[in-house]
Amino acid sequence: MAFDAKRFTARFVEEAREHIRRIEEGLAGLKTAPADQENLNAIFRSAHTVKGSARMLKFVSISQTAHHLEDVLGAMRDQGLAYSPELGRLLTRAVDGLAALIEGIESGADPGDLDQVLCADLVAALSAPGAGPQEAIVPAASPPDSGLPGKLAAASGTAPEVGFRSPDTVRVSLAKLDELIKLLGEVVSSHARLRQRLQDLHQIERLRARDLELLAAGDDVALSGSLRKFGRDLKDDVLAQELLMEELHGKALVMRMLALGMVFDSAPRLVRDLGRSLGKEVECVVSGAEIELDRQLIDRLGDPIVHLLRNAVDHGIEDPATRQRLGKPGYGTIRLTARQDAGGVAIEVGDDGAGVSLEAIRQQAVRKGLMTADQATALSDDQALDLIFRPGFSTQPIITDISGRGVGMDAVKRCIVDDLQGSIRIETEPGKGTSFILRLPLSLAVMRVLLVEAGGEILGFAAQQVAHLLRVPADRLVLVGDRKAIVLDNEIVPVLGLATLLSLPEPGRRLQASPLAGGAHPGGGLLLVIVQVRNEKLALAVDALVDEHDMVIKPLPPHLAGMALVSGMVVTGQKHLVSILSAQALLAMAGQARLDVRPGGAGETGRLSILVIDDSWNTREIEKDVLEAHGYDVTLAEDGRDGLQKALERQFDAVLTDVEMPHLDGFTLTATLRADERYRSTPILLITSRQKEEDKRRGIEVGADAYIVKGEFDQGSLVDTLRALLG
Amino acid sequence: MRVLVVDDDPLAAEMTAAVLEDAGFEAVQAESGTAALEVLSTDPSLELVVSDMNMPGISGLQCFQALRARGDERPFVLLSGDDPQALRASEPGLDACVRKDFDLESTLGQAIADVLAARRP
Numbered sequence: 001m002a003f004d005a006k007r008f009t010a011r012f013v014e015e016a017r018e019h020i021r022r023i024e025e026g027l028a029g030l031k032t033a034p035a036d037q038e039n040l041n042a043i044f045r046s047a048h049t050v051k052g053s054a055r056m057l058k059f060v061s062i063s064q065t066a067h068h069l070e071d072v073l074g075a076m077r078d079q080g081l082a083y084s085p086e087l088g089r090l091l092t093r094a095v096d097g098l099a100a101l102i103e104g105i106e107s108g109a110d111p112g113d114l115d116q117v118l119c120a121d122l123v124a125a126l127s128a129p130g131a132g133p134q135e136a137i138v139p140a141a142s143p144p145d146s147g148l149p150g151k152l153a154a155a156s157g158t159a160p161e162v163g164f165r166s167p168d169t170v171r172v173s174l175a176k177l178d179e180l181i182k183l184l185g186e187v188v189s190s191h192a193r194l195r196q197r198l199q200d201l202h203q204i205e206r207l208r209a210r211d212l213e214l215l216a217a218g219d220d221v222a223l224s225g226s227l228r229k230f231g232r233d234l235k236d237d238v239l240a241q242e243l244l245m246e247e248l249h250g251k252a253l254v255m256r257m258l259a260l261g262m263v264f265d266s267a268p269r270l271v272r273d274l275g276r277s278l279g280k281e282v283e284c285v286v287s288g289a290e291i292e293l294d295r296q297l298i299d300r301l302g303d304p305i306v307h308l309l310r311n312a313v314d315h316g317i318e319d320p321a322t323r324q325r326l327g328k329p330g331y332g333t334i335r336l337t338a339r340q341d342a343g344g345v346a347i348e349v350g351d352d353g354a355g356v357s358l359e360a361i362r363q364q365a366v367r368k369g370l371m372t373a374d375q376a377t378a379l380s381d382d383q384a385l386d387l388i389f390r391p392g393f394s395t396q397p398i399i400t401d402i403s404g405r406g407v408g409m410d411a412v413k414r415c416i417v418d419d420l421q422g423s424i425r426i427e428t429e430p431g432k433g434t435s436f437i438l439r440l441p442l443s444l445a446v447m448r449v450l451l452v453e454a455g456g457e458i459l460g461f462a463a464q465q466v467a468h469l470l471r472v473p474a475d476r477l478v479l480v481g482d483r484k485a486i487v488l489d490n491e492i493v494p495v496l497g498l499a500t501l502l503s504l505p506e507p508g509r510r511l512q513a514s515p516l517a518g519g520a521h522p523g524g525g526l527l528l529v530i531v532q533v534r535n536e537k538l539a540l541a542v543d544a545l546v547d548e549h550d551m552v553i554k555p556l557p558p559h560l561a562g563m564a565l566v567s568g569m570v571v572t573g574q575k576h577l578v579s580i581l582s583a584q585a586l587l588a589m590a591g592q593a594r595l596d597v598r599p600g601g602a603g604e605t606g607r608l609s610i611l612v613i614d615d616s617w618n619t620r621e622i623e624k625d626v627l628e629a630h631g632y633d634v635t636l637a638e639d640g641r642d643g644l645q646k647a648l649e650r651q652f653d654a655v656l657t658d659v660e661m662p663h664l665d666g667f668t669l670t671a672t673l674r675a676d677e678r679y680r681s682t683p684i685l686l687i688t689s690r691q692k693e694e695d696k697r698r699g700i701e702v703g704a705d706a707y708i709v710k711g712e713f714d715q716g717s718l719v720d721t722l723r724a725l726l727g
Numbered sequence: 728m729r730v731l732v733v734d735d736d737p738l739a740a741e742m743t744a745a746v747l748e749d750a751g752f753e754a755v756q757a758e759s760g761t762a763a764l765e766v767l768s769t770d771p772s773l774e775l776v777v778s779d780m781n782m783p784g785i786s787g788l789q790c791f792q793a794l795r796a797r798g799d800e801r802p803f804v805l806l807s808g809d810d811p812q813a814l815r816a817s818e819p820g821l822d823a824c825v826r827k828d829f830d831l832e833s834t835l836g837q838a839i840a841d842v843l844a845a846r847r848p
């Protein structure tokens with residue numbers, strides 16, 4: 001019979017979140033219209049409601065924080081306490097504190113303790129009308145996580161746990177649904193017309209039977225006349241049907257569109273929380289949140305955007321002291337902007353921080369052994385900037401495997417470019433800031449597809465991966481080393497036969513074995529499809545161009561999803577299934593072909609040698625397989641002592657070692673090797689099953705170059721990291 | 728006995744209603760002072776009003792004053808997130824003034840019992 005508060009907790013969290021959102025919106029509005037009474041009223045009411053419900057549910061810290069917030073808002077509304085940017089930031093801080101407490105309930109814990117500093121600041125704001133508590137909001141003066149009560153601050157001592165969520169359902173406006181149903185009605189009547197055509201055809205068949213009887217008389221005018229008419233009608237109907245289907249498909253896709261707000265709305269708080277955890281005051285200004293994208297894109301956009309925001313807060317925005325010395329405002333600003341852009345959407349994450357130092361990037365590239373100092377100097381600015389997307393290229397002291405999928409910016413680029421078919425570009429100005437500009441299609445569902453024929457098969461390419469289509473005389477090709485290539489716009493692009501690369505059988509009719517299987521076109525010359533991924537290009541010789549069309553690319557069924565070469569399937573008009581080839585995979589295969597050639601040509605000495613140390617046989621063998629497949633020469637050692645001995649017997653190009661091993665652990669081994677002249681700068685990768693901050697720190701201390709967690713270990717991240725370190 | 732619960736915050740309204748229902752009352756909800764005035768003018772079976780103070784449009788206090796102005800003498804309990812003593816002082820005609828709090832179960836129940844006892848002839 002007792003009143004059960006728990007029953008209402010979930011509701012409270014949900015509604016409090018909505019109020020927080022409204023307060024945030026309202027506070028943003030105050031910036032431009034500080035005296036907007038209606039807005040103030042609305043904010044006040046939301047704070048009041050949260051306070052009331054929290055009290056009834058005995059969430060004391062929430063109720064108290066909301067109470068102090070309400071008092072300040074009340075003073076602004078009724079006692080002429082003037083809005084100032086300082087006061088605005090204090091209010092924002094209060095909302096963040098409130099939100100953190102509310103999220104604390106959600107994660108099952110108590111809402112957490114009252115943030116006394118925050119409350120004192122709010123009270124102080126009341127007694128100093130118009131001024132605001134100056135010293136309290138200079139972050140250097142207060143502990144870095146003072147604004148982050150409860151779980152968030154306690155998480156790990158590093159950045160707070162953050163992420164975006166999108167719901168499983170989509171709300172569709174009635175108007176949109178009505179349009180869709182209206183269109184479906186037309187499809188139904190169009191279908192009725194096709195049924196009529198079927199009857200026409202029966203009629204023609206009957207005519208034909210009669211005409212056969214009359215054929216002796218040489219009279220078949222009736223038949224050919226009705227056949228022609230039938231053909232015309234059918235063509236019209238099919239065209240009409242096609243238009244209808246296109247429109248229907250378009251409308252249905254629109255229903256799956258979500259506003260970017262899904263991703264953007266939580267950005268300001270995320271940025272402030274991250275900033276505070278790093279002792280920086282950072283504001284995030286959002287615009288274009290109303291722009292809609294297919295939810296397939298929205299769902300996957302969260303991670304890269306969080307990463308870019310995190311990156312901007314962490315590396316872009318300087319600490320307050322530095323900013324003040326440079327004459328910048330003490331708080332940093334990050335702009336998250338979206339705008340419609342030539343059939344797609346451009347999203348920009350821009351900060352007003354220090355900018356990226358091209359010099360530091362060049363130095364890092366040399367230090368990592370990616371290139372010589374001369375090569376680094378010769379890089380254009382854009383090329384140098386592009387290096388930050390290289391796996392394992394980080395200006396931080398150690399590489400950490402964040403999500404198991406890759407390393408930092410590399411993962412961002414992979415997601416945007418490979419998964420979402422977009423592009424990413426950096427603009428940076430020293431001292432002024434850095435912008436990452438992402439360009440994305442509105443939807444992934446329909447894509448321009450190019451169908452080609454090679455080795456007797458029809459194969460497809462997604463049009464955005466195709467840079468050029470060329471027909472060139474065979475003598476335009478040049479030989480680079482032992483490989484064919486073509487020079488395009490001052491760039492040397494390797495040329496391979498698509499059929500050869502895919503090991504497709506040569507069509508029987510080709511008697512002469514061409515050096516490039518496929519591509520020798522009867523019309524003269526070679527037909528080349530040049531695919532491009534990021535800066536890498538590859539020219540593929542094909543037999544014929546078949547078609548170019550907007551098509552629905554269907555993903556592979558789950559049991560085939562691991563096939564990197566095929567990114568999806570399309571169904572052609574003849575109901576054939578055609579594989580859409582992934583340009584990334586083709587480039588990788590072409591690269592692999594290059595590696596396969598290398599040992600034979602250059603001999604054993606040309607391969608990089610890797611020492612793999614692990615006390616588990618399985619792990620050793622797997623790592624060996626992966627590395628050998630990528631052309632490395634692998635030597636195995638069974639434990640730290642064995643490893644140390646082998647390492648000192650002969651110089652390896654890189655060392656991969658387990659952490660926990662009998663006799664000598666990975667840390668001690670690393671430290672010992674670093675002390676040896678020959679291993680001072682050799683890449684050493686720690687591979688471990690433990691993901692602990694302190695382990696990572698220890699890894700840095702002993703001088704390891706990378707720290708990869710086994711549980712999240714996949715071939716890609718290991719080889720990518722290794723390649724980045726070895727150049 | 729039927730009680731009208733007035734609150735613009737549906738969550739608070741439902742919690743208040745839950746408290747009342749646990750105490751054996753039948754609770755009917757209204758989302759604003761205006762809605763309350765309307766329901767009360769047509770439904771004589773509602774014998775008591777429990778209203779939130781702070782609402783957009785007309786406040787709980789204004790709702791009370793409007794009722795009395797039109798001769799409606801049904802007992803009126805005001806709920807508030809703030810100190811109830813000040814409100815009580817500003818409007819002595821109120822039957823009771825209770826703070827919205829986690830112990831609402833006992834405080835509201837007691838207040839209603841007192842009000843009903845005082846009204847009993």
